[in-house]
Amino acid sequence: MFVRWLIFLVVLLGGLAAGVYGLNVAGEVPVPAGAAPSDGTPEQVARGEYLVRVGNCMTCHTARGGTPWAGGRGIATPFGTVFAGNLTPDPDTGLGRWSAEHFWRAMHHGRSYDGRLLYPAFPYPDMSRVTREDSDAIYFYLRTLPPVRQPATPHALDFPYGTQAALAVWRALFFRPGGFEPDASRSAEWNRGAYLVRGLGHCAACHGGRNPFGATPEGGLSLAGGLIPMRNWYAPALNSPEQAGVADWPVEHIVALLRDGVSPRGSTLGPMADVVYRSLQHWHDDDLHAVALFLKSLPPSRAQAGGGKPPDPAVRELGAKVYERHCADCHGANGEGWRLASGKPAIPPLAGNRVVTMDPPANLIRVIVHGGFLPATAGNPRPFGMPPFGLVLNDAEIAALASHLRTAWGAQAGAVAPQDVARFRGGAGD
Structure with missing residues (x-):
């Protein structure tokens, strides 16, 4: 008000x-x-x-x-x-x-x-x-x-x-109307990638975050991440190694993620899976390569690292039990996931997974509640999917499970409260 x-x-x-x-x-x-x-x-x-x-x-x-x-x-x-x-x-x-x-x-x-x-x-x-x-x-x-x-x-x-x-x-x-200004110190391919990301691809509309007035910071050039109010998902920072930064990825792995929705280094879920399905899988390979080159060049920022208070022992114990009962058969006893012979993750690992450890924990909660579904693409025509647990587990159990995942196998991302689950579980569909 x-x-x-x-x-x-x-x-x-x-x-x-x-x-x-x-x-x-x-x-x-x-x-x-x-x-x-x-x-x-x-x-x-x-x-x-x-x-x-x-x-x-x-x-x-x-x-x-x-x-x-x-x-x-x-x-x-x-x-x-x-x-x-x-x-x-x-x-x-x-x-x-x-x-x-x-x-x-x-x-x-x-x-x-x-x-x-x-x-x-x-x-x-x-x-x-x-x-x-x-x-x-x-x-x-x-x-x-x-x-x-x-x-x-x-x-x-x-x-x-x-x-x-x-x-x-x-x-x-x-708002100031403008045009794309190429960087003369960069290659034509890099500038093509920047043009697609900054312009028609409008990546900042989600990944740039919003101020209280609904505007994207830095004149619409920010890629530092933010909540998507209309979807209740979090669009991770494209310049953060703790979130969705790809500075240390091989270019071919970035291209595979954009084109197929899955690569040896990760996979897409939620609104990004929809973008891959409806848009990115149809891009020309040279444009995908240009975008990958641009994203790889973004100066890294570590301002968005996960952290927080560790869960109480009782919460940790409950989360471990929920994981063993509902998750371990697919994701492995130690969160290792399962890969195809090609090396692509069929069932993503949870140990070291940035969706698990990033703050806020919106995406982790939404995947647990609503399920996780990769896009069907030419490069991954029959993707595995994760069933929803929003009707099987209550908010306290989901919070305990998320807290377990964020503090197990060496992770130190901090606990999730039932209030967090209540905040992020609702909203628009995937």
């Missing part, structure tokens, strides 16, 4: 001091009068079809059980629910009247066809770094979709977040 009224106060002060709408037009080129829809070449359309896979655009713009690309999916945020728009070329409810210039303005400036400011649930702070050439290719591909008449679902945002004035102030504080 305090934050809500604080934002409202900022809105009023911003409106009086500078004119909130005027704060959002710096550097923006108006759409030319008479700008009309247009179609691209077959090469541009084919490139656009690939790029929407890279950006994983269809996932948000397709309601569960709905027509692909027709919008209507609700995206939960701490400020209310934002509903994705219709990207089919329907002239009345979709992009049918949009020109390439209108689409570029939405991608680069976060402004809709009629000039309204868009909500950053559409990650235009990242898309602003996408080149005009790539923006046009995406637009031309979307023009080839079958038109679907589906009116937009009104956003369900709390006051004052649903006002254009509040959004204008947010943008004035946290």
